[in-house]
Amino acid sequence: MSNRRTGTTRAAQAAQTRQRLVDTAIDLFSDRHYDDVAVTDIAKGAGVAHGLLFHYFGNKRGIYLAAMREAATQMDAAFVIDPALAPAQQMRHAFAAHLQYLADHRGLALRRVLTGSRDDPEAWEVFQSARSRALDRAAAVLGIDAANPAWVMMGRAAVAAIDEASMYWLNNREQFDKATMVECFVTIVTSALKGAHALDADLNVDAAIEAFDGEDGAGFHISTSRAKVRTDGQP
Missing domain, CATH: 1.10.10.60 (Homeodomain-like)
Known part of the structure; x- marks a missing residue:
């Protein structure tokens, strides 16, 4: 013993x-x-x-x-899907948690997660795999077939747009508050859903889009001391 x-x-x-x-x-x-x-x-x-x-x-x-694998695991864990919430609210809260993780790990986000590892395919793939897992979870929440080629293409486009928006936000003193950024991400996903339907008319995205439109962020709050758009140049 x-x-x-x-x-x-x-x-x-x-x-x-x-x-x-x-x-x-x-x-x-x-x-x-x-x-x-x-x-x-x-x-x-x-x-x-x-x-x-x-x-x-x-x-x-x-x-x-x-x-890098540990960082990707942490990023995975930050994209929290809460099944107790309605689908659109699940996505909003997952986006908020993801954005908070990037803000809390700014150097990691800017150097490694968003752009820094593209010159290193093996490291970049670590974060790409995390993105794919998040995309699959989002598809499940939205009631979309994760393997549908139209969604795969437009989902990846949405992820790229969200990455670019996040990078701009981090590089520019986080000038928009987090709740506003989340709604920006929702708009990107809604556009991706419409684009996927344009590519594949048999892909039914109405319920997912209506869920976002119907809730319109109601009841969603992120605690922040920042003004919606800062104009004083202060961090």
Whole structure:
């Protein structure tokens, strides 16, 4: 029994050490270019011997990819679908949570999630997979066949538009409040639904569009101290 407890304790300690390394790597790769982050920086930030980094991840590339996978998992978790809400409200709250995650992880969002990894196909695919999962969840909420080619195309177009809007918002002092941004995302999705129907007349999108139009954001609130559009130039 004593040996079992000792083994369990060591496994837990190893897991904690590994997680500290990954969390530190996320922070460093969010703030700096890949080439400007050294293995010793990560180990020092995590408070462990740099040999442990090689033990768990092999090399800098290994911990970088592990960090990006963890970031994508966090982004996945932030896109929360609450089945207790009506479909349109589920989407609004998921968009709000996603936007808040990007705002809380600005460096990660701008350097890695939205644009930064396109020159690295393997890392970019990590976030593309997260986007695909979010798109599938959105299709389920909206009652759309996730595999329908017209929706796949227009859904991906909507994701790209939302990414561009998010990047502009982060790069411009978040000048629109979050609730307004969410309604902007709703408009993008509604347009994508109409575009999918234009491509495939058999794809019924009426219910999804009517859900958004009917609710029109009623009962949806995001706590924020920012004015709707800031004009004073202050962050």
